[in-house]
Amino acid sequence: MTHPRAAVHELVAPVAEGLQRVNDILRAQLSEDSAAVRDMTDHVGRFQGKQLRAALVLLSGEATGNSTDEHAAVAAIVEMIHLATLVHDDILDGALVRRRVACINQRWDNQVAVLLGDFLYARAFALSTELSSRLCSRVLAETTRRLCVGEIEQSARRYDFELEQAAYEAVSGAKTASLYSAGCELGARYPGGNEELGRDLAAFGWNLGLAFQIVDDCLDVVGSQDVVGKTLGQDVEDGKVTLPVLFTYGRADEALRAEIRDVFTRPGLERRAERLRAACDLGPGVEYAMARARALIDEAKARIAGLSESRAKQAMGAIAEFVLTRNW
Amino acid sequence: MTHPRAAVHELVAPVAEGLQRVNDILRAQLSEDSAAVRDMTDHVGRFQGKQLRAALVLLSGEATGNSTDEHAAVAAIVEMIHLATLVHDDILDGALVRRRVACINQRWDNQVAVLLGDFLYARAFALSTELSSRLCSRVLAETTRRLCVGEIEQSARRYDFELEQAAYEAVSGAKTASLYSAGCELGARYPGGNEELGRDLAAFGWNLGLAFQIVDDCLDVVGSQDVVGKTLGQDVEDGKVTLPVLFTYGRADEALRAEIRDVFTRPGLERRAERLRAACDLGPGVEYAMARARALIDEAKARIAGLSESRAKQAMGAIAEFVLTRNW
Numbered sequence: 001m002t003h004p005r006a007a008v009h010e011l012v013a014p015v016a017e018g019l020q021r022v023n024d025i026l027r028a029q030l031s032e033d034s035a036a037v038r039d040m041t042d043h044v045g046r047f048q049g050k051q052l053r054a055a056l057v058l059l060s061g062e063a064t065g066n067s068t069d070e071h072a073a074v075a076a077i078v079e080m081i082h083l084a085t086l087v088h089d090d091i092l093d094g095a096l097v098r099r100r101v102a103c104i105n106q107r108w109d110n111q112v113a114v115l116l117g118d119f120l121y122a123r124a125f126a127l128s129t130e131l132s133s134r135l136c137s138r139v140l141a142e143t144t145r146r147l148c149v150g151e152i153e154q155s156a157r158r159y160d161f162e163l164e165q166a167a168y169e170a171v172s173g174a175k176t177a178s179l180y181s182a183g184c185e186l187g188a189r190y191p192g193g194n195e196e197l198g199r200d201l202a203a204f205g206w207n208l209g210l211a212f213q214i215v216d217d218c219l220d221v222v223g224s225q226d227v228v229g230k231t232l233g234q235d236v237e238d239g240k241v242t243l244p245v246l247f248t249y250g251r252a253d254e255a256l257r258a259e260i261r262d263v264f265t266r267p268g269l270e271r272r273a274e275r276l277r278a279a280c281d282l283g284p285g286v287e288y289a290m291a292r293a294r295a296l297i298d299e300a301k302a303r304i305a306g307l308s309e310s311r312a313k314q315a316m317g318a319i320a321e322f323v324l325t326r327n328w
Numbered sequence: 329m330t331h332p333r334a335a336v337h338e339l340v341a342p343v344a345e346g347l348q349r350v351n352d353i354l355r356a357q358l359s360e361d362s363a364a365v366r367d368m369t370d371h372v373g374r375f376q377g378k379q380l381r382a383a384l385v386l387l388s389g390e391a392t393g394n395s396t397d398e399h400a401a402v403a404a405i406v407e408m409i410h411l412a413t414l415v416h417d418d419i420l421d422g423a424l425v426r427r428r429v430a431c432i433n434q435r436w437d438n439q440v441a442v443l444l445g446d447f448l449y450a451r452a453f454a455l456s457t458e459l460s461s462r463l464c465s466r467v468l469a470e471t472t473r474r475l476c477v478g479e480i481e482q483s484a485r486r487y488d489f490e491l492e493q494a495a496y497e498a499v500s501g502a503k504t505a506s507l508y509s510a511g512c513e514l515g516a517r518y519p520g521g522n523e524e525l526g527r528d529l530a531a532f533g534w535n536l537g538l539a540f541q542i543v544d545d546c547l548d549v550v551g552s553q554d555v556v557g558k559t560l561g562q563d564v565e566d567g568k569v570t571l572p573v574l575f576t577y578g579r580a581d582e583a584l585r586a587e588i589r590d591v592f593t594r595p596g597l598e599r600r601a602e603r604l605r606a607a608c609d610l611g612p613g614v615e616y617a618m619a620r621a622r623a624l625i626d627e628a629k630a631r632i633a634g635l636s637e638s639r640a641k642q643a644m645g646a647i648a649e650f651v652l653t654r655n656w
Binding site: 032034035036037039040088091110111112114115116117118119121122123125126128129130134137138141142144145147148149151152153155156157 | 360362363364365367368416419438439440442443444445446447449450451453454456457458462465466469470472473475476477479480481483484485
């Protein structure tokens with residue numbers, strides 16, 4: 001079996017050179033005269049991860065014949081916004097381990113995590129205002145707003161076991177898919193024009209991003225922490241009722257429903273996710289959610305089917321498939 | 329004695345109509361389809377306060393003969409960025425009361441405060457990308473970066489009793505004066521050109537903002553909570569060593585220095601600010617700091633002395649003086 005990181009590396013090979021430039025830009029953007037800031041941003045470098053979002057900006061540009069000199073900067077900005085949400089998410093989720101690196105808010109404190117996230121957002125917007133076209137600033141400011149609204153909605157819907165699947169998808173989409181969507185749209189459209197292609201690529205990104213989030217939600221309840229490399233069971237701790245749980249709850253009798261609610265809500269309970277797995281068979285719920293993710297990936301691929309064949313298009317299809325098999 | 333809020337109201341009379349438009353824009357910007365978001369933004373409306381920053385954008389435009397239809401939007405954006413920093417500051421400071429309204433992070437929780445601040449930043453940037461000129465986005469993205477760096481630096485310099493006054497001013501300036509400076513610069517320059525006037529007005533805003541912060545720091549150690557209307561003594565709780573304390577510490581003998589450090593750092597101590605006032609005479613330190621604020625206000629007024637006389641210029645001078653006498 002190939003190591004997942006190696007697999008991703010192969011998938012993004014068509015834009016390897018561009019990703020190098022993205023990382024050069026990130027390094028330059030995160031360097032500051034302030035030693036206190038450098039201490040923090042050094043640490044953020046270690047969050048970097050798969051950079052799938054940046055790769056998809058570049059691949060969307062290549063696959064639509066729309067690559068410019070500024071695409072690497074656009075990709076770096078998307079990546080910085082993603083990093084900002086990760087840093088602020090660590091405050092939100094109280095997650096203990098992310099990508100096997102101590103979280104910012106564990107090594108420092110909540111205050112510093114808030115500021116570092118703000119700094120990353122500010123850097124991202126500042127860089128976007130230096131580009132020749134305003135399209136990047138416009139799309140990403142609006143996307144950041146949607147992202148925040150999604151997170152706020154998610155927070156408001158905690159412990160809501162009656163959540164409709166459509167509402168779950170709207171919230172997960174705003175929270176996760178919107179940045180994938182914006183990145184792919186910008187890849188196809190930046191610096192402007194190309195609106196129809198932009199819509200197709202935005203839809204590719206949206207469907208892929210939503211599938212990504214659904215797989216993430218499945219991993220959170222049934223994944224193996226050793227393989228995935230971040231604290232799991234966090235959604236149950238935080239009261240986030242995700243698709244596999246919604247499905248399970250919807251099919252349960254009243255006694256089991258009461259038990260599931262109890263596992264989520266009884267004060268002081270420990271290892272809630274483990275207890276949830278013991279209380280009910282999550283298998284059918286995970287199967288249902290994964291089938292939904294499969295359908296979303298098919299829809300994503302359909303939206304780029306019309307593009308002429310290229311290594312970039314092929315890579316996008318492979319990344320879409322990879323989202324379904326990932327276990328990182 | 330006039331009530332401070334009434335006094336501010338009179339000071340900004342020359343731009344009262346513009347401020348009305350600013351508030352219409354703010355209301356529209358903060359309205360969202362999401363009920364969860366509306367719950368929060370309704371609450372933010374009550375943070376509104378003096379809107380000095382917005383008023384200074386408009387006054388700087390009037391005083392330099394540079395008012396445009398978009399000045400109200402620029403002022404609203406500056407105000408939203410300020411609101412975002414206030415909301416995130418409440419996480420930072422753990423302040424219990426601000427402007428006599430329960431803090432966001434008391435009524436909801438830290439997670440929601442992070443998200444609401446992010447939402448306000450995103451809204452501000454999104455609105456700035458809709459303006460005809462990019463100058464507002466550029467100046468404010470860079471200002472937000474400086475603001476974050478200032479906050480991070482301040483956090484790193486906690487419990488640093490050897491802090492030089494210049495370093496204290498650099499940090500306080502980045503944290504507070506930079507947004508005043510950017511607002512006044514944009515008032516004089518937006519949508520572009522006018523660079524020399526922009527520099528003068530930026531300097532006016534910087535000096536006024538730094539004086540504002542110094543007065544704030546004095547109020548925090550010796551103000552009356554009933555009059556000021558927000559939790560005081562918070563800087564001492566948070567380990568922020570401000571100018572009146574730095575001065576006092578610098579003149580103290582080794583025994584008193586040890587006592588001051590102890591008041592700041594001994595674990596579990598309550599009512600630290602009160603104990604600090606009991607341990608030493610802060611009077612000369614406050615006097616020194618207020619003299620510095622006086623000098624900064626004189627410098628601010630000197631930077632606009634060359635402008636032709638107008639109600640707006642007069643109001644700016646009066647606001648500058650008001651900063652020194654404020655006790656809100």
